[in-house]
Amino acid sequence: MNGFVLVAAAIASYFFGTIPSAIVVARSKGVDITTFGSGNPGASNVGRALGFKYFIVVFIIDVSKGAIPTLLLLQHRPAAYVCGAAAILGHIFPITRKFKGGKGVATGAGVLLPLFPFAMIICLTTWLAVMKLSKKAALASVLAVPLALILVATSDQHETWELFAFIGIALLIEIRHVSNIKRMLSGSENTLDVKK
Numbered sequence: 001m002n003g004f005v006l007v008a009a010a011i012a013s014y015f016f017g018t019i020p021s022a023i024v025v026a027r028s029k030g031v032d033i034t035t036f037g038s039g040n041p042g043a044s045n046v047g048r049a050l051g052f053k054y055f056i057v058v059f060i061i062d063v064s065k066g067a068i069p070t071l072l073l074l075q076h077r078p079a080a081y082v083c084g085a086a087a088i089l090g091h092i093f094p095i096t097r098k099f100k101g102g103k104g105v106a107t108g109a110g111v112l113l114p115l116f117p118f119a120m121i122i123c124l125t126t127w128l129a130v131m132k133l134s135k136k137a138a139l140a141s142v143l144a145v146p147l148a149l150i151l152v153a154t155s156d157q158h159e160t161w162e163l164f165a166f167i168g169i170a171l172l173i174e175i176r177h178v179s180n181i182k183r184m185l186s187g188s189e190n191t192l193d194v195k196k
Helices: 003-017 021-030 042-048 052-072 077-093 105-115 117-134 136-152 162-174 178-186
Strands: none
Touching: 003 052, 003 077, 021 042, 021 052, 042 052, 042 136, 052 077, 052 105, 077 105, 077 178, 105 117, 105 136, 105 162, 117 136, 136 162, 136 178
């Protein structure tokens, strides 16, 4: 792929990732999601504030932010990774919100979906199971990320560089959860009691 085209696609993917889905959905119901619960503008916090239906809406939008750029460039696999990573960075560090965004889990899952759909299904199932049992979305996310790495590593459909690319993405998402990990260790992490 032409270098200029790749740079343009990556920039477009970044700005696509900055779409503030949680903020827009919550604001439409009169809620400032950045001041509610954990303050994180993500699907889980919207679920706490508004209920399961709105959790699903935000989750689908955030997954799409990673999936669409990756899918559009799937025939150029390295470019797909670059644009998928750019979308995650846009979600986590949106220039439109002074680089204060979400944790990147759903958008990262969106990148995983077209690249390794079976791994995505297993990770989503695991996330839902852990969340249901523990009532902690952060715990589910922290466990699902290394699971994704294991599934990619054991797949016979990846090249070595792809694993390193996923390690970079995984580390970024896990670092974004350091505060959650500290709260879980202290027993002060918010539970995810999603309204019906």
